[in-house]
Amino acid sequence: MKRMVFALDLADDPAAIAEYEAWHSAGRIWPAVVESLRDSGLENLEIFRTGNRLCLIMEAPDEFSLEAKAAADAANPQVQVWERLMATFQRTLPWAPPGQKWLRMQRIFSLAELGGERKPRP
Secondary structure, eight states, X not given: OEEEEEEEEEOSOXXXXXXXXXXXXXXXXXXXXXXXXXXXXXXXXXXXXXXXXXXXXXXXXXXXXXXHHHHHHHTOHHHHHHHHHHHTTEEOOTTOOTTOOSEEOOOOOOSGGGOOOOOOOO
């Protein structure tokens, strides 16, 4: 299993942020979008927000391919309409290459990889 983390900004506008969040609620996210995520093999996907900065966490099997997911999304008209709608709220990070929205983050620390024993809670 692998975990990938991405970052993206939203328009710095409280109303737009609220609308973006509403689109991601269980009652509004399009079934075709959810189906495309599940069909790609993702085990889980979560989006977190602070201010207008988003953090997306994907958990997928080791054989998961971002390239295959991108190709499947490009071939899915409903996902493309969703992406265009979401782009009205999203702002690329200043250091993003042209045409790239979500940027993969580099892990710089892992407590689990330090080893040692977990201390019991009092």
